[in-house]
Amino acid sequence: MEEGMTDSGMDMNTTRDARRRLPAVDALLAHPAVAAARQRHGHRLARRAVRQVLDDARRRLAAEPIHPGADDGEALAAAALERLDELARPTCRTVFNLTGTVIHTNLGRSPLAEAAIAAMAEAARHPMALEYDLEDGGRGDRDRLVEGLLCELTGAEAATVVNNNAGAVLLALGALGAGREALISRGELIEIGGAFRMPDIMQAAGCHLREVGATNRTHPRDFESAIGEHTGLIVKAHTSNYAITGFTASVPDARLAEIAHAHGIPFLVDLGSGALADFAALGLPYEAQPSDAIAAGADVVTFSGDKLLGGPQAGILVGRRAAIATIKRHPLKRALRLDKLTLAALEATLRLYRDGDAPARDVPTLALLTRTEAEITATAERLLPHVSGLLGDFNVTLAPCASQLGSGSLPVDRLPSRALAWRSHADTRRQRERELRRLEAALRKLPRPVIGRISDGALRLDLRCLATAADEAAFLGQLAELPGRYAALGRKDDGGTP
Ligand SMILES: *Cc1c(COP(=O)(O)O)cnc(C)c1O
Numbered sequence: 001m002e003e004g005m006t007d008s009g010m011d012m013n014t015t016r017d018a019r020r021r022l023p024a025v026d027a028l029l030a031h032p033a034v035a036a037a038r039q040r041h042g043h044r045l046a047r048r049a050v051r052q053v054l055d056d057a058r059r060r061l062a063a064e065p066i067h068p069g070a071d072d073g074e075a076l077a078a079a080a081l082e083r084l085d086e087l088a089r090p091t092c093r094t095v096f097n098l099t100g101t102v103i104h105t106n107l108g109r110s111p112l113a114e115a116a117i118a119a120m121a122e123a124a125r126h127p128m129a130l131e132y133d134l135e136d137g138g139r140g141d142r143d144r145l146v147e148g149l150l151c152e153l154t155g156a157e158a159a160t161v162v163n164n165n166a167g168a169v170l171l172a173l174g175a176l177g178a179g180r181e182a183l184i185s186r187g188e189l190i191e192i193g194g195a196f197r198m199p200d201i202m203q204a205a206g207c208h209l210r211e212v213g214a215t216n217r218t219h220p221r222d223f224e225s226a227i228g229e230h231t232g233l234i235v236k237a238h239t240s241n242y243a244i245t246g247f248t249a250s251v252p253d254a255r256l257a258e259i260a261h262a263h264g265i266p267f268l269v270d271l272g273s274g275a276l277a278d279f280a281a282l283g284l285p286y287e288a289q290p291s292d293a294i295a296a297g298a299d300v301v302t303f304s305g306d307k308l309l310g311g312p313q314a315g316i317l318v319g320r321r322a323a324i325a326t327i328k329r330h331p332l333k334r335a336l337r338l339d340k341l342t343l344a345a346l347e348a349t350l351r352l353y354r355d356g357d358a359p360a361r362d363v364p365t366l367a368l369l370t371r372t373e374a375e376i377t378a379t380a381e382r383l384l385p386h387v388s389g390l391l392g393d394f395n396v397t398l399a400p401c402a403s404q405l406g407s408g409s410l411p412v413d414r415l416p417s418r419a420l421a422w423r424s425h426a427d428t429r430r431q432r433e434r435e436l437r438r439l440e441a442a443l444r445k446l447p448r449p450v451i452g453r454i455s456d457g458a459l460r461l462d463l464r465c466l467a468t469a470a471d472e473a474a475f476l477g478q479l480a481e482l483p484g485r486y487a488a489l490g491r492k493d494d495g496g497t498p
Pocket of ligand 1: 167190239270
């Protein structure tokens with residue numbers, strides 16, 4: 001910019017002149033490219049984009065009167081198109097989860113099975129017999145849509161479903177133990193991300209928490225000696241996001257059920273993940289199933305719909321008929337109930353487990369978890385030629401890595417996988433870190449953002465979750481935009497010099 005020309009009297013006039021040369025809203029809307037985009041996105045949104053772009057230009061001219069091209073119609077039209085694309089883009093954005101955490105709570109956990117997606121779309125499109133008995137035309141119970149399936153899959157007598165597992169635990173505690181003591185081992189006072197802490201949930205449910213045993217060791221006698229006239233229930237929580245190892249002891253479910261029943265109180269198990277498949281048979285780390293806790297004598301078992309089960313977000317409660325009936329009568333059940341879309345998706349997912357020939361193929365979460373290292377390596381080798389050399393500042397290699405299951409499922413187990421690892425050529429460590437963060441940001445700016453992870457001096461994209469041909473094509477299809485996004489971020493960082 002030519003510094004010498006900023007005389008204030010001249011500023012005013014130049015500014016006014018330049019602003020006067022800005023096209024009118026309707027003129028910019030009539031620009032052929034903008035008019036074409038208006039067909040696609042609608043007049044309302046196009047006008048909004050054009051207004052914003054003209055406002056920006058006016059502001060820029062006020063701040064910096066000699067701004068060559070600020071009133072250029074072609075540049076303004078291009079800016080309006082870009083703004084229109086931004087405005088039209090939904091806030092709910094889908095992304096590529098290449099973080100290496102398969103069930104990622106911040107990225108929406110489990111992708112749904114095609115059957116579940118189809119069922120959801122049908123339920124969305126039409127009225128549905130949600131609480132309507134098609135046999136006699138009377139009022140029905142929405143839980144019945146999935147209760148039979150859940151009972152068959154877990155061996156339970158009865159089942160009910162709510163919005164999520166935190167809600168399921170809250171509801172079960174409130175219905176079975178409000179105003180009374182809930183006994184739980186000191187080793188299980190869990191905190192799951194997002195402020196789900198067992199002591200707080202108990203308090204919210206109106207239960208009095210009574211800790212028994214020690215952090216690493218809890219014995220049957222700890223429970224037996226704690227039971228008194230105020231005891232309402234015994235609770236077992238799956239220590240889902242950590243593991244206590246070393247000198248440890250916990251009381252098996254069957255023993256806890258025995259102690260609870262000898263005193264006429266219920267035994268509640270919060271399983272967290274709730275795998276419905278035999279993980280060991282799939283070559284995955286062992287994971288207890290709801291049917292194990294039911295067989296051990298639990299009165300109520302709660303688990304999530306969108307963790308290892310691979311369905312929609314839901315909290316599932318299975319157990320004894322009387323306990324489930326008490327839970328269903330609690331007013332919170334109404335407040336936490338599932339909508340028809342989730343019920344449709346959950347039913348379709350459960351059917352894949354009960355009736356399907358290959359849940360490990362058809363439930364995406366299971367398919368991702370059971371993907372072999374060889375398959376992931378093949379994906380990585382196909383992608384490598386497309387990414388190496390894409391950005392001159394980086395060197396890309398295939399690196400072994402270890403995926404996590406995520407969402408507190410099987411916290412210590414890792415699945416061998418392959419990542420594209422981008423390393424910066426910059427001289428200093430600080431520069432390299434900055435470049436990696438810039439690359440990370442550029443990947444987030446792609447039309448379908450790519451979320452990776454920086455570790456050990458490289459940006460790593462774990463390819464376990466880039467599993468379908470469609471995903472691979474979509475990933476490759478937007479790569480050409482990466483250099484531009486990367487360059488644009490550099491300009492901003494360096495304070496405006498192109
Ligand atoms: C994940 C988890 C929860 C919370 O489940 P949401 O479905 O996220 O509400 C509760 N308890 C345990 C043990 C968990 O692992």
